[in-house]
Amino acid sequence: xxxxxxxxxxxxxxxxxxxxxxxxxxxxxxxxxxxxxxxxxxxxxxxxxxxxxxxxxxxxxxxxxxxxxxxxxxxxxxxxxxxxxxxxxxxxxxxxxxxxxxxxxxxxxxxxxxxxxxxxxxxxxxxxxxxxxxxxxxxxxxxxxxxxxxxxxxxxxxxxxxxxxxxxxxxxxxxxxxxxxxxxxxxxxxxxxxxxxxxxxxxxxxxxxxxxxxxxxxxxxxxxxxxxxxxxxxxxxxxxxxxxxxxxxxxxxxxxxxxxxxxxxxxxxxxxxxxxxxxxxxxxxxxxxxxxxxxxxxxxxxxxxxxxxxxxxxxxxxxxxxxxxxxxxxxxxxxxxxxxxxxxxxxxxxxxxxxxxxxxxxxxxxxxxxxxxxxxxxxxxxxxxxxxxxxxxxxxxxxxxxxxxxxxx
Numbered sequence: 023x024x025x026x027x028x029x030x031x032x033x034x035x036x037x038x039x040x041x042x043x044x045x046x047x048x049x050x051x052x053x054x055x056x057x058x059x060x061x062x063x064x065x066x067x068x069x070x071x072x073x074x075x076x077x078x079x080x081x082x083x084x085x086x087x088x089x090x091x092x093x094x095x096x097x098x099x100x101x102x103x104x105x106x107x108x109x110x111x112x113x114x115x116x117x118x119x120x121x122x123x124x125x126x127x128x129x130x131x132x133x134x135x136x137x138x139x140x141x142x143x144x145x146x147x148x149x150x151x152x153x154x155x156x157x158x159x160x161x162x163x164x165x166x167x168x169x170x171x172x173x174x175x176x177x178x179x180x181x182x183x184x185x186x187x188x189x190x191x192x193x194x195x196x197x198x199x200x201x202x203x204x205x206x207x208x209x210x211x212x213x214x215x216x217x218x219x220x221x222x223x224x225x226x227x228x229x230x231x232x233x234x235x236x237x238x239x240x241x242x243x244x245x246x247x248x249x250x251x252x253x254x255x256x257x258x259x260x261x262x263x264x265x266x267x268x269x270x271x272x273x274x275x276x277x278x279x280x281x282x283x284x285x286x287x288x289x290x291x292x293x294x295x296x297x298x299x300x301x302x303x304x305x306x307x308x309x310x311x312x313x314x315x316x317x318x319x320x321x322x323x324x325x326x327x328x329x330x331x332x333x334x335x336x337x338x339x340x341x342x343x344x345x346x347x348x349x350x351x352x353x354x355x356x357x358x359x360x361x362x363x364x365x366x367x368x369x370x371x372x373x374x375x376x377x378x379x380x381x382x383x384x385x386x387x388x389x390x391x392x393x394x395x396x397x398x399x400x401x402x403x404x405x406x407x408x409x410x411x412x413x414x415x416x417x418x419x420x421x422x423x424x425x426x427x428x429x430x431x
Contacts, residue, residue, distance in 0.1 A: 023173065023177070023413055023416065025173060025176070026169055026170070026173045026409070026412055026413060026416065027116070027150075027152075027409055027412075029063075029169045029172065029173060030152070030162075030165060030166060030169040030407075030412065031114055031116075031152075032059070033056060033059075033161070033165040033168060033169060034112045034114055034160060034161040034162070034165050035112055035114075036052065036055050036056045036059070037052045037055075037103075037109050037110045037111070037112070038050070038052050038053045038055070038056050038101050038102045038103050038109065038161070038165075039052070039102065039103050039104070039105055039108070039109040039110070040053070040102035040103070040104075040105055040195070040196045040197075040198045040199045041105060041199070042105055042199040047077040047078070047195060047196060047201065047204070047205055048077065048078045048101075048102070048195035048196055049102070049195070049196050049199060049201070050102070053078055053101050053102055053195045053196075054078055056101050056165075057074060057078040057080060057101060057193070057195070058074075060080055060101070060168065060172070060193055061074050061080060063172060064080070064082045064172070064175075064191075067172065067175060067176040067179055068176075068179045069082040069083065069084060069175060069179075069191070070082065070083050070084070070085055071083045075205075075207075077195065077205045078101070078195045079192065079193075079194055079195070079205060079206060079207070080192060080193040080194075081190065081191070081192045081207075081210065081211060082175075082190070082191050082192075083188060083189065083190050083191075084175050084178060084179065084186070084188070084189040084191075085188060086186065086187045086188045086427075087182055087185060087186060088185045088186070088187065088427055091187075092187035092426060092427050093187060093213075093214040093215070093426060094187060094188040094189075094190060094212055094213045094214055095187070095188075095189060095190070095213055095214065095215055095216060095217075095422070095423070095426050096189070096190035096191060096192060096211060096213035096215070096216030096217070096388075097171045097174070097189070097190075097191050097192075097216060097217055097218075097219060097419055098171075098191070098192045098193070098194065098216050098217070098218045098219070098220075098379055098380070098383070098390065099164045099165075099167030099168045099170075099171055099193055099194075099218065099219050099220060099395070100164045100167075100193065100194045100195070100196075100197030100198070100202050100220065100379060101164075101165075101168065101193050101194065101195055102195055102196050102197060102198050102199075102202075103159060103161045103163065103165075103198060104159065104163070104198045104400070104401040105198060105199065106401045106402070107158070107159045107401055107402050107403065108157075108158050108159070109158055109159050109161055110158065111157075111158060112154065112158045112159070112160065112161055113154075113155040113157075113158070114152050114153065114154065114155070114160060115127070115152070115153045115154070115155055116150060116151075116152055116409075117150065117151040117152075117153060118150050119148060119149075119150070120143075120146055120147055120148065120149055120150070120151045121147065122137060122143070122144055122147040123137070124136045124137070124138075125143075125151070125153060127153055127154055127155060127156030127403065127404075128155055128156025128157060131156055131157070133156030133157075133403060135153055135404050135406065140398070140399060140404065142223060142398055143398075143406075146408045146410070146411075149408045149409065149410045150408065150409040150410065151406055151407075151408055151409075152406060152407050152408075152409060153405075153406040154403050154404070154405055154406070156403050157403065158403065159400070159401060159402055159403065159405050160397070160405035160406065160407065161405075162395065162396065162397030162400070162405055162406070162407040163198075163220070163395070163397055163400040163401070163405070164197065164219070164220045164395060166219075166395040166396055166397050166407050166412055166415070167218070167219035167220050167395040167415075168193055168219075169412065170219050170395060170396075170412055170415040170416050170419060171191050171193075171219055171419060172191075173416045174416045174417075174419035174420050174423075175189070175191060177416065177420055178420060178423065184420065184423070184424055185424065185427045185428070186423040186424060186426070186427045187423075187426060187427050188212075189423055190211055190212060190213045190216070192206070192211060192216075194206060194379055197220075197378070197379050200234070200236075200340045200341065200377070202379040202382070203379045203382035203383050203386065204382075206379070206382075206383060206386070208383065208386050208387050208388045211388065213388060215351060215354045215388065215389045215390065216380070216383070216388055216389075216390045217354075217358060217380075217390065217391055217392070217393050217419075217422065218378045218379055218380040218383075218390055218391075218392045218393070219392075219393050219394075219395045219415060219419070220378045220379070220380070220392055220393075220395055221374075221392050221393055221394035221395055222394060222395070222396075222397055222398060222400070223370070223394060223396065223397075223398060223411070224367060224394050224396055224408070224410075224411040224414055224415075225362060225367050225368050225369055225370040225394060226370050226372070226392070226393070226394035227355065227358055227359060227362065227369045227370065227371050227391065227392070227393060227394070228371070228372060228373065228374045228391060228392040228393075229344065229345060229348040229349075229352075229355050229371075229391040229392070230306060230343050230344060230345035230348070230373045230374065231306075231341070231343055231344055231345075231373065231374040231376065231377045231378065231380075231381045231392075232283070232304040232305060232306055232341075232343065232373075232374065232375065232376060232377055233304070233305055233306065233307075233308055233311040233341070233342050233343050234302065234303065234304055234339070234340040234341050234342075234377055235302070235303045235311075235315060235337055235338060235339045235340055236300070236301070236302050236303070236337070236338050236340055237299075237300070237301050237302070237303060237315075237318055237335065237336065237337045237338075238298065238299070238300050238335075238336045239262070239265060239298065239299040239300075239301075239318075239322065239333065239334070239335055239336075240296070240297075240298050240333070240334040240336075241258040241261045241262055241265075241292070241296065241297045241298070241299075241332060241333050241334075242256075242258065242295070242296055242332045242333075242334075243255075243256040243257055243258030243259075243261070243293075243294050243295050243296060243297070243332065244256040244294075244295070245293075245294040245295050255294070256294075256329060256330075256332060257294050258292055258293070258294060258295060258296050258297035258332075259292045259293065259294065259297050261297065261325060261329060261332070261333070262290065262292055262297040262298075262299055264325065265299065265321055265322075265325060265333075266287065266290075266299065268317075268321045268324075269285050269287075269317075269321075270285070273285055274286060279375075280372075280373075281306050281307070281373060283303075283304050283305025283306065283307070283310055283311065283314065284303075284304055284305075285301055285302075285303055285314065286301055286302045286303075286304070287299060287300070287301040288300055288301060288302065302340075303315060303318070303337075304375075304376075306343055306373055308342075308343065315337055318335060318337065319335060319337075322335040340377070341377045341381045341382050341385075342381065342382075342385055343381070344380060344381040344384035344385070344389075344390070347384035347385060347389055348384060348389050348390075348391060351389050354389060354391060355371075355391050357422055357425050357426060358391060358393055358418070358422055359371070360425060361418050361421035361422045361425055362418055364421055364425075365414060365417050365418060365421060367414055367418070370394075374392060378390075378392050380392050393415070393418060393419075394411070394415060394418075395407075395412070395415055396408060396411030396412045396414070396415055397411075
């Protein structure tokens, strides 16, 4: 377990930000830097059948050490970090014996991680907290998961008295742009089920997620001298603004929680001749999800009728709610729940307000609930992870391996 922290700090120092506009897999070359390091490390700790394909998907196996046949299970994490905030030159700070007060991330920029705003910090008083320096994200999403899986496998290698079946592990690129499972070879992986180590705070155990889609609205305009523009100018910016005005103002990320869905406008650019809006659509309920897509189409049709054929709407489905694939094999959730409880961790079973590789993998034939990796405030400069949460995640992995071997006949 002593290698967990240095391992994590080495991983976050490597910039692996993914790029949603790239046409390659992985979407950025930097992801190869971490991938090659992981492959070398897997060999060093004694993993077998270590492989990396042309798209940087890594797989390995820890062979069974028992003489009975039990299910092959897996653990998966992703290598990339979010394109929403820079992951270049990450300089993590290790705060030992956290005193429950404000943590100054960057004095010069006046960036402070405060429990007055981020109340979850207080539950980690007395623990070791790893933070950013206030200029980048940290990358606990999901390098904490990678460090935990590798550390758990190393622990099992070094403690052969812990009995387990075949354990498969995998690390994927481009999860943050919704493509982490696109080229995942489920047949080669060979597990009956798996767990993504990609959740947030300690105790999280999730088996349902958003239905997700992206949308792009392109508006073509006509620029005319404003003094002579009556009945001639078509201002693409104005139409873009009008389009957004039809969206429900309360159904946005900052005003929704729990099972509530939303529209999230994340990019907008424009001039008179052309404007573009990019947004994502999220909802746990399938019917509500389809209704959201229909609303966008209705708005587009309404504005086309008003202004002419100057508006293009493109909607792309990204992933589905994995609940329907997990419920028929719910014992895989119950094993994870028992593992947590046996370690004194209170399971927090709730829907993911996002997605994981597991949501797509579940529909590809690999049921894949999600387990906490320990981090908080992902995708920004206030991201942090308690070391003790990561240590607990390691032991949850180990316990799941053990319980699967003991309980499954």
